[in-house]
Amino acid sequence: MKIKLHVWRQSTRTDKGRMESYELDNVVPDMSFLEMMDTLNEKLTIEGHDPVAFDHDCREGVCGMCSMVINGEAHGPKSETTTCQLYMRHFKDGAEIYIEPWRASAFPVVKDLVVDRSAFDRIIQAGGFISNHSGPKPDPNSIPIEPEVAETSLDAATCIGCGACVAACPNGSAMLFTAAKASHLGMLPQGQPERFDRAQSMVKQMESEGFGSCRNYAECEAQCPKGISIAFIGRLNSDFLRASLLEPVDRRGEMKSQ
């Protein structure tokens, strides 16, 4: 296969950056997209150029490190597939491929295609935890839960935190990520004590990181490599509104009769 690549090159955080074009011959259809990038980098290195920096780790679709917008779609054209699980056979011979980093002011570009996603870590730190006892291990299945609820919670837990939702959202909103993380704990019995505080503190942190607001486009769901549903966003909205409007602030306050 022969392909033409247009890749975003940006040497530092402050560099303005630009698209650069490369032609690559001898691309094997069974190469993964990242292996194709490795091939490009070998070629660039041999030619004495700076290789393209890109994030990757497990290369088996579970770590959430790979982060490229390929031809305008986060993780490329194949739905529910991470970039590392995308293969060159998914492209035509002679294809022109545009590769860009996640675009969001909360995800500043570090170099080329690598962006700083530590904003997600701070959202998790704000509320992505449960309180647990530190004593002996409880008996398995000692906490009853409806299997359907457990499954739905696990659907939310499939979020690998890659940031494709933010990259896909025309508003750079992180609602799908935050909703998935808040829901996977908030739906389980173990996550109930902090449920409403979690909704508020995670949303607050999300907003302070400079993510945009959700406009219900559902573009995040469509480009999520795990196909996480916007139903979780509705759930977070519901928990957040309940926490803000209905949950008591002064539980132990004084009451008088009249």
Next chain:
Amino acid sequence: MNRIQSLYASTIGKKFIASITGLILFGFLLGHVAGNLKVFTGTTADGVPHIDEYGQFLKVAGEPMIPEMFALWSARVVLLVALILHVLVVVQLALLSAEARPINYVKSRKKAATLPALWMMFSGLLILCFIIFHILHFTTGTIRLGKFEHGYIYNNLTHSFSNPVVAVGYVFVMIVLGLHLNHGVWSMFQTLGLDNPDRNKSLRVFATGLTIVIILGFIVVPISFMSGMMPGVVTYSHELLTGH
């Protein structure tokens, strides 16, 4: 008060305000379209068109318990506040979102976002301009697009919509309004956290269905007047309408 402040400070809270105010404005549209359709129900025994009688009713609703125009102005104030809040929070959110995505992709592709959803700001801006124009046209009579006389609603409609440019313009804006509602009404349920996979289809059918009904109800009026199928100008004495 603290709750409202902290709610307003958040994007979800702003969206909550946008959805509640949207609901108020949507409720108004339902009433408005039902009122408009009175142009087709003819006249009273005295020869006063039902729509003129209805306009007069809105002015004196609640009399003598509440003063004349009080109910009408109360509704107008609620609607105006709802409209201002709706526009205010949406503009604030749009500015925030523009800041959150300062650089666009060289190559961009949408998989799920529909055009009406992506064009909400444009459709909203057009609707806002239309609301101002529409009030100046049919309520205050400041903009004259045909003979205009306060209270003679049927005749004013006949005069304005006999001009095809005005009629087609109104129809066009109503279609844009339909696109706005089609996304907005469903979006309201999602923002309020009321949508879930069990109801999603029903809520979307509800939003689209009601939008189609409302928009058809609105556009049938200018089309009927433009096509000349409506009975012409009605003459009757003003005393018949006001009763004094």
